[in-house]
Amino acid sequence: MKVFAFLAALAIVGLVITGAIKLQKSDNSISIQIDRNRVKEEAKNVVEKGEDLLRDAGSAFEEARDTRTER
Numbered sequence: 558m559k560v561f562a563f564l565a566a567l568a569i570v571g572l573v574i575t576g577a578i579k580l581q582k583s584d585n586s587i588s589i590q591i592d593r594n595r596v597k598e599e600a601k602n603v604v605e606k607g608e609d610l611l612r613d614a615g616s617a618f619e620e621a622r623d624t625r626t627e628r
Contacts (some may be wrong), residue, residue, distance in 0.1 A: 594616055 572578045579594035581588045 572596060572599060 569578065573580065575595070577592050577599055579590040579592075580589070
């Protein structure tokens, strides 16, 4: 559960940094603006990078397995 909370917080911070979520503070209020299109773009980028990472990890695993079986 702690891992999920950490990942959610990390995602929100990432969206704030990329500008998908904007926080504006006035005298007595704070407004939050969420750019849905930007959030979708960022989510798509994260998924693509995750897929690449998993593919690379799978390739590295297969290479390691192959070198072990050759011995």
